Amino acid sequence: MKLGVFAIKNLAQHKVRTILTLLSIVAAVAVLFTLLSFNQGYEAALKDQLQQMGVHIMAVPMGCPFESATLILKGGKIPAYLDMSVMEQIDQIDGIQIAAPSLMHGLIRPEEGRTDIFLGIDERMLTLKNWWKIKGSFFKKNNDIILGYNAALVELAEVGDQIYLPEYDKTFNVVGILESTGTQDDGFFYIPLATAQALFGQEHKITHIQIRVKDPAQADAIAGQLQNIDGLSVLTTAELMGTMLSLMGSAKTLIFSIVLIAIVISTLGVLNTVLMSVFERTREIGIMRATGAAKRHIFALIWLETLSLSLIGGTLGIVIALIGAGQIETVIKRFLPIAPQGSIVSLDPGNLLLCLAFILGIGVFAGLYPAYKAATANPIQTLRKE
Amino acid sequence: MITATGITKNYQRGAESFAALKGVSLNINEGDFICLLGPSGAGKTTLLNILGCMDAPADGDLVIAGQKVVTSGRRQLTDAKLDRFRRKHIGFIFTDFFLIPSLTALENVEMPLLWSGKPNRERAKELLASVNMDHRLNHRPTELSGGEMQRVAIARALVNNPRILLADEPTGNLDTKTRDTILDLFDHLNQQGLTIVLATHDHEIAERVTQVVRLNEGRLEG
Ligand SMILES: Nc1ncnc2c1ncn2[C@@H]1O[C@H](COP(=O)(O)OP(=O)(O)OP(=O)(O)O)[C@@H](O)[C@H]1O
Ligand SMILES: [Mg+2]
Numbered sequence: 360m361k362l363g364v365f366a367i368k369n370l371a372q373h374k375v376r377t378i379l380t381l382l383s384i385v386a387a388v389a390v391l392f393t394l395l396s397f398n399q400g401y402e403a404a405l406k407d408q409l410q411q412m413g414v415h416i417m418a419v420p421m422g423c424p425f426e427s428a429t430l431i432l433k434g435g436k437i438p439a440y441l442d443m444s445v446m447e448q449i450d451q452i453d454g455i456q457i458a459a460p461s462l463m464h465g466l467i468r469p470e471e472g473r474t475d476i477f478l479g480i481d482e483r484m485l486t487l488k489n490w491w492k493i494k495g496s497f498f499k500k501n502n503d504i505i506l507g508y509n510a511a512l513v514e515l516a517e518v519g520d521q522i523y524l525p526e527y528d529k530t531f532n533v534v535g536i537l538e539s540t541g542t543q544d545d546g547f548f549y550i551p552l553a554t555a556q557a558l559f560g561q562e563h564k565i566t567h568i569q570i571r572v573k574d575p576a577q578a579d580a581i582a583g584q585l586q587n588i589d590g591l592s593v594l595t596t597a598e599l600m601g602t603m604l605s606l607m608g609s610a611k612t613l614i615f616s617i618v619l620i621a622i623v624i625s626t627l628g629v630l631n632t633v634l635m636s637v638f639e640r641t642r643e644i645g646i647m648r649a650t651g652a653a654k655r656h657i658f659a660l661i662w663l664e665t666l667s668l669s670l671i672g673g674t675l676g677i678v679i680a681l682i683g684a685g686q687i688e689t690v691i692k693r694f695l696p697i698a699p700q701g702s703i704v705s706l707d708p709g710n711l712l713l714c715l716a717f718i719l720g721i722g723v724f725a726g727l728y729p730a731y732k733a734a735t736a737n738p739i740q741t742l743r744k745e
Numbered sequence: 746m747i748t749a750t751g752i753t754k755n756y757q758r759g760a761e762s763f764a765a766l767k768g769v770s771l772n773i774n775e776g777d778f779i780c781l782l783g784p785s786g787a788g789k790t791t792l793l794n795i796l797g798c799m800d801a802p803a804d805g806d807l808v809i810a811g812q813k814v815v816t817s818g819r820r821q822l823t824d825a826k827l828d829r830f831r832r833k834h835i836g837f838i839f840t841d842f843f844l845i846p847s848l849t850a851l852e853n854v855e856m857p858l859l860w861s862g863k864p865n866r867e868r869a870k871e872l873l874a875s876v877n878m879d880h881r882l883n884h885r886p887t888e889l890s891g892g893e894m895q896r897v898a899i900a901r902a903l904v905n906n907p908r909i910l911l912a913d914e915p916t917g918n919l920d921t922k923t924r925d926t927i928l929d930l931f932d933h934l935n936q937q938g939l940t941i942v943l944a945t946h947d948h949e950i951a952e953r954v955t956q957v958v959r960l961n962e963g964r965l966e967g
Contacts, residue, residue, distance in 0.1 A: 360855050360864050365848070372847040646843045649799060650857040651832030651905060653825060739800050742839065743790075 384672025479555025665726030673718030836902030
């Protein structure tokens with residue numbers, strides 16, 4: 360028998376208590392590990408998504424560009440409009456591969472508790488988003504409509520169906536449905552730009568222009584030129600990412616505070632468990648002393664018990680985090696202001712080490728006091744008859 | 746083997762000091778089997794604890810196996826050395842057996858070897874065999890009778906091969922028949938050269954043992 364085996368046997372003596380303490384460590388470590396992985400995966404996923412958008416610059420009406428950009432990303436309504444004439448000026452700038460104008464308009468559906476976002480687009484959008492796969496076809500008539508993947512799901516619509524807008528007493532024919540892109544595009548209702556402008560009373564107006572440049576390295580320079588156009592506010596995807604990351608910052612701080620509290624609580628839980636077991640076993644500890652144990656042996660034994668407890672719990676926590684990463688991710692995404700599609704959890708050996716360090720920290724810290732208490736208890740007193 | 750001279754011990758009871766040992770002098774030779782007889786409260790446990798180096802006297806000298814342990818009430822060994830000395834020379838046995846409930850009989854006997862850093866299952870088995878307990882190796886203390894528990898405790902006390910066995914009322918919780926088997930075992934161990942000090946208030950035991958030392962109110966009599 361080794362000292363470690365003895366420690367485990369002592370833990371096994373109070374199964375329920377040990378299991379409850381283990382659970383608290385498991386939970387804290389699982390959450391910690393997931394969040395660390397998430398934190399790292401998030402930036403990578405966001406970058407990926409913005410790159411995948413194939414859009415390097417977004418031009419919006421003058422105003423607060425960050426706010427507008429965020430609104431667009433979240434599918435909100437943009438307060439101001441640009442005149443179509445800016446497109447001619449934009450087309451004169453060198454290095455632009457494609458600039459696609461759109462008019463965004465939200466239709467509130469209170470009875471269904473949602474807002475349908477209508478996007479007036481033309482062929483240029485199709486060129487820009489060359490990764491789009493449309494089941495059916497692009498617009499042929501001005502009352503054709505294309506539905507994003509999710510929009511089609513919500514409307515329960517198929518190609519060939521009709522969609523009626525009571526507000527405008529207008530019927531659209533569904534000519535195409537977007538295959539899932541995994542982006543915000545899935546949620547929109549696409550109609551011809553000219554139809555949108557007429558329908559929503561915004562003749563010649565657009566809400567934003569998405570631009571792809573020939574060389575992404577030139578994006579900043581081109582953005583500078585665009586900035587000179589009257590009434591135009593420009594935002595590069597790089598800036599956009601910065602905005603989103605800072606929005607994320609506060610959410611992250613909150614999440615990490617919660618984890619920190621969970622860790623403190625589980626450390627106190629371990630401390631309490633071990634301390635209780637030390638108090639209950641004062642006599643056993645006295646016996647060990649009487650059979651030749653030195654103070655350091657007692658200290659080592661109690662410390663080993665605490666370490667085993669936290670190591671077992673921590674390892675289980677990491678394993679559970681690895682298995683349940685997907686489920687936990689869905690929960691986390693709900694709390695984020697902006698969540699990229701795709702996996703935001705990255706599994707990294709560095710995080711694993713950090714978690715192990717945390718676990719050891721819990722074990723080492725929570726074990727110190729009880730181990731000291733046990734080692735310095737007076738054995739003579741504990742061995743007296745009751 | 747053990748020479749104790751002028752041992753005193755005081756306990757603090759609230760504000761006043763209570764003298765539990767009032768100058769005890771005792772010489773124990775190698776191979777002695779001594780019965781420390783005295784009524785309850787005489788100071789037997791206190792004296793055994795001091796002889797076993799578990800407790801320090803207020804005053805007096807104590808020499809064990811040629812090693813000065815206490816001189817004029819002052820410890821002569823550091824904590825670490827004293828622990829090692831105890832482990833090597835002294836085995837303890839108690840009325841309530843004091844086995845560790847989470848461990849089997851075998852593991853209980855093996856436990857003291859943990860402290861010397863040399864776990865040895867075979868040695869533990871041998872000792873359990875020598876006290877006729879080899880049929881209960883993997884039983885927990887709760888699954889053993891009182892006599893069996895005390896035999897396991899004796900094996901445990903001997904596993905580090907000490908030269909002195911200190912037994913505090915070892916048969917206090919046993920019926921007379923079991924008591925006699927335990928005492929037979931002590932006789933047997935004593936014949937093999939083990940020095941034994943057995944504290945009791947049971948006169949029947951005193952009649953069986955040749956060397957009897959009487960303790961009363963902290964003093965040796967006769
Ligand atoms: N920690 C203590 N604090 C105060 N008094 C104590 C303490 N330990 C022992 N005493 C007292 O010292 C005296 C001797 O106690 P001790 O336990 O040595 O007696 P004993 O001969 O072993 O008795 P018993 O046969 O009942 O075990 C008793 O009066 C006891 O009350
Ligand atoms: Mg006593």
